[in-house]
Amino acid sequence: MSASQLRLSSHILKEHYGEIVEKVGLNILRKGWTTIASIKQDTGLAISKIKKSICILIQHNLVKFQKNARGQVTYSAQISNILTIHQYPKLTYCAKVTFGDAAELIIEELLHHGSMTMSSIVANVTNRLLDPALSQSEQIDYEHVANQFVELVKGHLIKRSLGDEIMVISKGTEEAKLDVVRANDMEYDLPLGYITSASGKRKAVSNNDGPAAKKRKSSNEQVSIDFKDADMLWKVNILQFYHHLVNELIENAVRNRLDEFAAEIVKVMLKLTILTRDGFSPQTKPVSVYEIDERLSDSSEIDSDEIAQYLNLLQDDEVGFVSKVGENSGGLYVVNIKKSMEAICVQTIESVVRERCGSKSMRIFKLLLLKQHLEQKQVEDLIMVPAKEAKELLYNLLSEKFINLQEVPRATDYAPSRTFYLFSVNISQVCRMLLDRSYKTLSNLICRRHHETEEQRRLVEKSEKINAAILALKSQGMDNDSPAVQEMEEMMTDQEKQQLTKLKTVLSKLERSELQVGDTVLTFTQFLALNS
Amino acid sequence: MAVADIVIKQESIEAVDLESKILALCKDNGKGISDAIIQQSMPSIPAQQRVMAINRLLSTGRLELLKSGSTLLYRYKDSESVSKVKGFELEEKLVYQIIEEAGNKGIWIRDIRYKSNLQLTQVNKILKTLESKKLIKAIKSVAASKKKVYMLFNLEPDQSVTGGSWYSDQDFESEFVDVLNQQCFKFLQQKAAEAKKVCSDPLAHKNASYGSSHDILKFITDLGISKVQLSIKDIETILDTLIFDGKLEMTIVNDTSAGSSREYKQKKLYRAVKPILSSTGLVRVPCGLCPVVDKCEEGSAISPSTCIYMKEWLEY
Numbered sequence: 001m002s003a004s005q006l007r008l009s010s011h012i013l014k015e016h017y018g019e020i021v022e023k024v025g026l027n028i029l030r031k032g033w034t035t036i037a038s039i040k041q042d043t044g045l046a047i048s049k050i051k052k053s054i055c056i057l058i059q060h061n062l063v064k065f066q067k068n069a070r071g072q073v074t075y076s077a078q079i080s081n082i083l084t085i086h087q088y089p090k091l092t093y094c095a096k097v098t099f100g101d102a103a104e105l106i107i108e109e110l111l112h113h114g115s116m117t118m119s120s121i122v123a124n125v126t127n128r129l130l131d132p133a134l135s136q137s138e139q140i141d142y143e144h145v146a147n148q149f150v151e152l153v154k155g156h157l158i159k160r161s162l163g164d165e166i167m168v169i170s171k172g173t174e175e176a177k178l179d180v181v182r183a184n185d186m187e188y189d190l191p192l193g194y195i196t197s198a199s200g201k202r203k204a205v206s207n208n209d210g211p212a213a214k215k216r217k218s219s220n221e222q223v224s225i226d227f228k229d230a231d232m233l234w235k236v237n238i239l240q241f242y243h244h245l246v247n248e249l250i251e252n253a254v255r256n257r258l259d260e261f262a263a264e265i266v267k268v269m270l271k272l273t274i275l276t277r278d279g280f281s282p283q284t285k286p287v288s289v290y291e292i293d294e295r296l297s298d299s300s301e302i303d304s305d306e307i308a309q310y311l312n313l314l315q316d317d318e319v320g321f322v323s324k325v326g327e328n329s330g331g332l333y334v335v336n337i338k339k340s341m342e343a344i345c346v347q348t349i350e351s352v353v354r355e356r357c358g359s360k361s362m363r364i365f366k367l368l369l370l371k372q373h374l375e376q377k378q379v380e381d382l383i384m385v386p387a388k389e390a391k392e393l394l395y396n397l398l399s400e401k402f403i404n405l406q407e408v409p410r411a412t413d414y415a416p417s418r419t420f421y422l423f424s425v426n427i428s429q430v431c432r433m434l435l436d437r438s439y440k441t442l443s444n445l446i447c448r449r450h451h452e453t454e455e456q457r458r459l460v461e462k463s464e465k466i467n468a469a470i471l472a473l474k475s476q477g478m479d480n481d482s483p484a485v486q487e488m489e490e491m492m493t494d495q496e497k498q499q500l501t502k503l504k505t506v507l508s509k510l511e512r513s514e515l516q517v518g519d520t521v522l523t524f525t526q527f528l529a530l531n532s
Numbered sequence: 533m534a535v536a537d538i539v540i541k542q543e544s545i546e547a548v549d550l551e552s553k554i555l556a557l558c559k560d561n562g563k564g565i566s567d568a569i570i571q572q573s574m575p576s577i578p579a580q581q582r583v584m585a586i587n588r589l590l591s592t593g594r595l596e597l598l599k600s601g602s603t604l605l606y607r608y609k610d611s612e613s614v615s616k617v618k619g620f621e622l623e624e625k626l627v628y629q630i631i632e633e634a635g636n637k638g639i640w641i642r643d644i645r646y647k648s649n650l651q652l653t654q655v656n657k658i659l660k661t662l663e664s665k666k667l668i669k670a671i672k673s674v675a676a677s678k679k680k681v682y683m684l685f686n687l688e689p690d691q692s693v694t695g696g697s698w699y700s701d702q703d704f705e706s707e708f709v710d711v712l713n714q715q716c717f718k719f720l721q722q723k724a725a726e727a728k729k730v731c732s733d734p735l736a737h738k739n740a741s742y743g744s745s746h747d748i749l750k751f752i753t754d755l756g757i758s759k760v761q762l763s764i765k766d767i768e769t770i771l772d773t774l775i776f777d778g779k780l781e782m783t784i785v786n787d788t789s790a791g792s793s794r795e796y797k798q799k800k801l802y803r804a805v806k807p808i809l810s811s812t813g814l815v816r817v818p819c820g821l822c823p824v825v826d827k828c829e830e831g832s833a834i835s836p837s838t839c840i841y842m843k844e845w846l847e848y
Contacts, residue, residue: 253808261734309735316738318781319808348812350778355815363776370776384713384773386704434814441819444828444836451837452846506846516813517820523812 001029001079004440009082011446016085017056020045024053028063028077035072060114061161061235084238086442086518091241095157098244102129102148107157107236115161115233122146153234156275157244161235243274246526250340254314254321262310266321268295269335280530282338283323289330304330319343338530342427345527348520349430353402360385361393365425368403373422394423402430428531435524441517449510456503463500466491548628548667550577550585555594555608564598564607592665623650627658631668631682636690638671638681711757712770717779719743719751720804742783742801745771771802781805818845 006029014022023043028034031042039050054075057063062082065075088111096104105125110116126142152158247270255263272291273284289311293304311333314321320339326332346369354362363383368374374382380390397403408420453460470488479485492500557573558565570582586606589595598605630647631639645655659682662668670680671689683689699705720743727740749767752758774780781803814820818841819828828834836842 256810257806257808258734306734309733313734313738318805343808347778347807347809348814351809351811352815352820355811356821359777362778363773366778367776382769382772383776384706384709384769386706389706437819437825438814440825440828441814441817444819444839444842445817447830447836448839448842448846509846513813513817516816518813520812520814 002436002439004436004443005079005083006030008086008439008443008446009079011443012082012085015446017053020049021053021056024050025057025062025077025082028057028075029079029082033068033074033076035074039075081238083439083521086514087245087522089515090245090518090522091236091238094241094244094248095152099148099151099155102145103152105129106145106149106152110158110234110236115235117232118146118149118234121234122149156240157237158234159237161233240274242522242526243277245522246337246341247271247274249344249523249526250321250335250337253319253340253344257317257319258310258313261306262314264296265292265307265310266314266335268292269322269333271295273335280532282530283334283336286325286332286334288328288332291329293330341523341527341530345431345523346427348523349402349427349434352434353397357393357396357400357402360389361397364390364393364397365402368423368425369427373406373424375420375422379423398423401433404429428528431524431527435521435528438517438521438524442514442521445510445514445517449507449514452503452506452510456499459496459499460503462496463492550574550581551589554582554585554589554606558595558606558608564600564605566603566605570606588666623648623654624658624662626650627655628662628667631662632684634681634683636683636687638673638683638689640679640681644682708758709770709773712752712767713773713777715752715755715757716748716767716770717774717804719748720780720802724804738803742803745800745802748802768800771800774802778807779804818842 006026009029010022010026013025017025023045024039027039027042031038036047036050036054039045040047043050045053054063057077058065060081061078063075063077065073068074091111092104092108095107102125105128106121109121109124109128122142122145125145129145149158247267250270251263251267254266269287269292270284272287272295276285289304289307292307296307308331311322311324311331315323315333320336322333322335324331325334350362350366353365360383363385364379367379367382371378371382376391376394379394380387383390385393394403398405402425404424404426406422406424407414408422409415410418410420466488470485473482473485473488553574554570557570561569567586570586571579574582586595590597590606595606595608598607626648627644627650630644633639634643641655641659644650644659645652648655650658659668659670663670666685668682669685670682673679673681720741723743724741727737731737731740745764745768748771749762749764752762752767771780771782775782783801783803784798785801786798818839819825822828822839822841824834828836828839830836
């Protein structure tokens with residue numbers, strides 16, 4: 001946990017849950033394990049407020065608790081989960097792309113509430129989809145939403161919130177182990193209420209052939225559903241989402257390096273193996289050429305010979321995206337997730353080096369990466385840059401902490417004339433440094449966003465008031481041309497309007513950049529996780 | 533090469549002798565002599581060498597040119613400096629020999645002093661006179677810009693002294709290297725693009741986009757951007773820099789085309805590769821490039837709310 005991580009966490013907590021939760025959360029983060037009494041002492045907040053804050057944090061899986069030896073309940077914050085909040089837009093987008101609009105809303109709903117029952121999720125999402133403000137082209141009913149929910153569960157993108165940690169602590173060890181095993185089995189079980197109701201519904205629909213009438217009726221009133229699952233809470237399986245995001249990164253890398261077909265093949269391989277991927281395994285399970293062919297045959301005109309050729313290319317590539325593990329069933333291949341991520345991470349670092357220090361420095365960096373240990377003279381000779389300039393670039397890289405300097409003395413006196421000075425690159429070290437800088441950049445961007453809104457607060461409030469007034473007038477039956485509406489609109493001067501649009505572009509630029517830096521963070525964290 | 537060296541050595545020794553002979557001849561005839569007389573007195577010397585010797589004597593100011601009627605006369609020019617040189621004759625020859633031994637690698641002034649056991653001032657003087665006689669020349673070494681090395685006037689300096697194709701006048705020609713770097717990459721890129729048009733098969737496409745260092749050398753030579761003749765090794769160093777730039781990929785294959793009876797020769801093949809991602813999100817915001825990012829703190833002199841880089845970027 002670094003200072004910049006803490007700062008970012010505090011920004012995130014403040015933005016999403018308000019100041020009080022931020023104070024409590026930050027205090028828990030700083031303390032490691034702490035009790036309510038100690039939080040009260042540090043923050044000076046009322047016990048009730050602290051309790052509520054902790055409830056919120058626990059609901060969102062940001063804080064966990066346990067009983068210590070003296071019987072006190074202690075709390076500890078999960079910084080990785082707090083930092084993940086920043087990636088939430090990416091998760092919802094991923095769900096939208098892979099499963100559709102309803103899935104997007106389900107994930108959004110779940111992320112917003114931390115954990116929920118299936119009944120309430122399906123009900124909420126159906127209501128949101130039926131919102132008259134949204135013009136829907138397709139017919140929506142709760143069955144469709146429930147189906148998407150089941151799809152997400154099948155894809156392991158959401159899982160039951162079983163609270164197994166609590167069991168482990170509260171019960172004896174042997175018993176706890178049993179519980180955990182059971183918990184793993186149950187993680188993706190659907191509520192019984194849903195299973196019976198689904199089969200019942202299907203029958204009902206086939207018997208009475210008027211589903212349209214039912215749908216029309218439901219659009220007028222709020223849908224409420226009960227699967228009798230009040231004790232079954234669901235939460236988003238962040239890890240599985242990360243698998244999806246990593247897959248996307250690898251697909252993009254293959255697309256850039258080779259072409260669309262190669263990316264398509266890798267996509268199929270990754271998709272087929274995503275459910276069996278455990279934790280941070282360096283490779284996927286093997287996939288045969290036949291399987292790939294079967295999956296691809298309906299979408300593109302590529303034949304199995306070409307698939308084999310592409311797999312060969314992928315294997316021979318410098319990165320080594322895939323490797324062959326067997327000859328059976330047309331050839332068995334695995335995707336090298338770790339190798340691919342490493343290549344992506346290295347390229348990310350290289351792009352930072354190139355932008356910060358110039359392309360010649362990037363050449364030095366890459367040279368050191370390839371040759372590992374080199375002396376200054378060797379570097380100067382190999383990169384084909386005048387010696388003086390090369391020296392400058394090299395030491396600039398050293399001062400920016402992208403490369404390391406190792407002294408190898410020939411004698412015990414460490415005399416400079418009898419010492420080798422070797423330069424080298426340590427990727428994971430640079431990676432951690434840049435990750436920290438990315439966190440810092442994120443908090444800077446958030447900070448700047450607050451600053452910009454704060455400066456124009458008066459203007460924003462004024463425009464909001466006016467807009468509300470105009471809406472109110474319109475609801476009274478006036479249209480855009482009526483004098484009252486126009487008078488309200490004229491209350492904003494042209495200059496103010498300009499300022500407002502400028503503020504909007506500035507904010508959207510900042511937000512967009514936050515997402516882009518988020519991509520960098522994702523690359524680095526996933527690489528480090530795979531490497532640990 | 534060895535034969536050529538010997539010839540050169542003989543020539544230069546003869547040149548010194550020839551000059552002294554001509555000088556002696558001129559001294560005998562105070563009024564000056566014509567070219568025909570010199571030719572008569574030493575018939576064995578070819579005309580070209582004679583002209584060279586006379587030119588050198590003229591340029592060093594020991595002879596002067598007179599015109600009488602339609603013929604040109606050479607007359608001995610008696611000046612103080614020239615007469616002084618005569619006293620050094622022996623040391624001069626010694627230094628000359630030491631420099632000659634060093635060949636085209638050249639020799640440093642300190643080494644001349646050690647070998648000849650002469651005073652620094654004396655060595656300096658001799659070097660100066662030898663230089664003014666155009667018998668030796670001083671070359672600045674690329675290894676150390678202040679270090680001068682001496683070698684015979686008519687020798688081409690060694691690569692280690694001049695730095696090879698990449699140096700002109702002790703300066704590294706980075707522009708030349710950059711142009712070559714770009715051209716090599718362009719060549720391979722074009723090759724890859726052409727291969728894509730011709731081959732539908734992905735494997736054939738990959739194989740067709742490879743170019744050997746020989747092909748690239750030929751392309752560069754045909755372009756005519758290089759004044760000097762580049763070797764395969766030169767081109768390979770350039771291609772190496774492209775690999776370090778992450779733009780090329782290299783494989784080594786056994787070359788069977790060059791004579792089947794000979795042992796296999798290794799051939800380096802290069803191919804342009806596409807980067808696997810464009811610039812990352814971090815460097816698209818000012819903080820990724822900010823030189824003072826480590827000192828940036830909310831509330832301090834450098835802070836995100838007052839950052840000028842951020843302001844410029846947001847207004848852009």
